[in-house]
Amino acid sequence: MIAFDNVAYNYGGGELLSEVSLRLAPGSFHFLTGPSGAGKTTFLKLAYAELLPTAGRVTIFDREVRGLTRDDVALTRRRIGVVHQDVQFLDHLPLAANVAMPLMVSGRTGDPRDLTDLLQWVGLGQLGDALPPQLSGGERQRAALARAVIMGPDVILADEPTGNLDWEMSLRLLTLLVELNKMGKTILVATHDLNLIRTAKNQVAARVLRIRNRRIQLAGADL
Amino acid sequence: MIRRLRLLVTPDRQADRVVPPSGHSAWLTGFTAGAMTFLAVFALALSLASGRLADRWADALARTATVRISAPAEQMEIQTAAVLAVLSTTPGIASARALTPDEQKALLAPWFGPDLPLDALPLPQLIEVTEAPEGYDGEGLRQRLMAEAPGAVLDDHSRWRRPLATAAARLNLLGGLSLLLIGATMAAMITLAANASLAANAQVIRVLRIVGAQDDYIAAAFVRRFTLRALAGSGIGALAGLIGVALLPPVDEAGGFLTGLGFQGAGWLLPLLLPPIAAAVALLATRAAAFRKLRELP
Structure with missing residues (x-):
């Protein structure tokens, strides 16, 4: 699905990631943890080609990102659902239109019943007509997850998806991610919430990766 | 595309x-x-x-021309007749006529007023020429005029046009x-x-x-x-x-x-x-x- 081979990334002020090699296998569930500023978000941006590595190779769906045109990048992103901590919507459009945005930009017309089912699955069935600024943090995160999965992507990348949520809402979002993984989706969640990771490991066979000293390590029992 | x-x-x-x-x-x-x-x-x-x-x-200027005859008073009529004769046989000239003293007076009126003593002034005789659609050979006409009436000058208005x-x-x-x-x-x-x-x-x-x-x-x-x-x-x-x-x-x-x-x-x-x-x-x-x-x- 997504492979990093000896990848480094330099922001200009020093190297943030170095010698990163990793493969996200189909159907796998990974957590990526590490302190703030360690490079979790940068890693995710490299994984959906918002950033290009300064060294090494990032391969997405068997294609090296450096060889992708801008149109290729757009088409690739239709196969990757992304959920950000500071999720962004088009505030002038109702929630349902925002969730259906990936379908719209790809020229597909989804079944309205599927959209309704999806909103109900994330617990937002009654809020389809609401505007994004009217939603709470938890509702926005769940809406972002719905938008991320509406195209039936192969991979879902979530960057601190529970960062602004209370524990109950975090568990609810985690349950949705686990359900998606059981449907065969490849999941990568960047989080510094170790309680969430411990809880998830009771539900799914998740690997935990940690960024330390610019490199990615497989975390063990010290979690 | x-x-x-x-x-x-x-x-x-x-x-x-x-x-x-x-x-x-x-x-x-x-x-x-x-x-x-x-x-x-x-x-x-x-x-x-x-x-x-x-x-x-x-368009308007291109279709008209003027022949100006400056000659001694006793030569004026002869040269005018000679010029009109030349013009009448020149291909591409539709018509030609000598302006009357009144018409010449009217032309000068804006500068000298209506009471101009035209007879007392050595004014040139003007001949108005109207060109036919096919046009005439200006250089050829000039040479013929020079031969027939030395005091005649063809002004085809190109200087003004x-x-x-x-x-x-x-x-x-x-x-x-x-x-x-x-x-x-x-x-x-x-x-x-x-x-x-x-x-x-x-x-x-x-x-x-x-x-x-x-x-x-x-x-x-x-x-x-x-x-x-x-x-x-x-x-x-x-x-x-x-x-x-x-x-x-x-x-x-x-x-x-x-x-x-x-x-x-x-x-x-x-x-x-x-x-x-x-x-x-x-x-x-x-x-x-x-x-x-x-x-x-x-």
Whole structure:
């Protein structure tokens, strides 16, 4: 699905990631943890080609990102659902239109019943007509997850998806991610919430990766 | 290419909705297109009027010539008769006649007043020549006149016609240049408005890129909006300009050039071409601005 081979990334002020090699296998569930500023978000941006590595190779769906045109990048992103901590919507459009945005930009017309089912699955069935600024943090995160999965992507990348949520809402979002993984989706969640990771490991066979000293390590029992 | 064109021209109500509807750029684009088209209507009227004027001057002066005979009084009648004889046998001359003393007096009246003692002044005799459509050989005629009437000089008005025609052509050129400047100014203003709109909607563009929108799709949403605004604004500007030109005083004998400013016949349809041209300018300007901005984003 997504492979990093000896990848480094330099922001200009020093190297943030170095010698990163990793493969996200189909159907796998990974957590990526590490302190703030360690490079979790940068890693995710490299994984959906918002950033290009300064060294090494990032391969997405068997294609090296450096060889992708801008149109290729757009088409690739239709196969990757992304959920950000500071999720962004088009505030002038109702929630349902925002969730259906990936379908719209790809020229597909989804079944309205599927959209309704999806909103109900994330617990937002009654809020389809609401505007994004009217939603709470938890509702926005769940809406972002719905938008991320509406195209039936192969991979879902979530960057601190529970960062602004209370524990109950975090568990609810985690349950949705686990359900998606059981449907065969490849999941990568960047989080510094170790309680969430411990809880998830009771539900799914998740690997935990940690960024330390610019490199990615497989975390063990010290979690 | 076909897909890109289709994206641009096919109305997609959903896609158009991704760009928030309000903002300063909306009225700025419409106003700019309207104001520039209003001015363009007058520049077009000026250009067409000066073109007509150039044609009229060139046409009227080109068909007439004058032979001026300066000779001693006792030779004047003989040379006049000789010149008229030469002219009557010259191919390409439709008619020729000697001006009467009264006509010559009238010509001089603006400078010397009506009581000019014409008999007391050694004035040359003037012969008015009207050219036939096929034209005559000026150089050949000059040589024949020199041989038959040494005091005769042919003035085919080219000395006067050239600067007049040049002036009219320059006016025509200025009108065309004004149209180009107006178009360039409109393109610059719409580019500024499009850039402002793109900057204000950076978040919208970022969201669209993240969910997999291609540059063509994003650009088309902006381009369609700006093109339609420019088309609407320009349509209003063209209509106002046409009304303004129609309200100018009508052409009359004393009016001269200024009252001749306007359109004639099918010329009234030309301003209707301005809104589609304005829309095309807006389309190209916004498209260039949109792709320039999009290339800055990952």
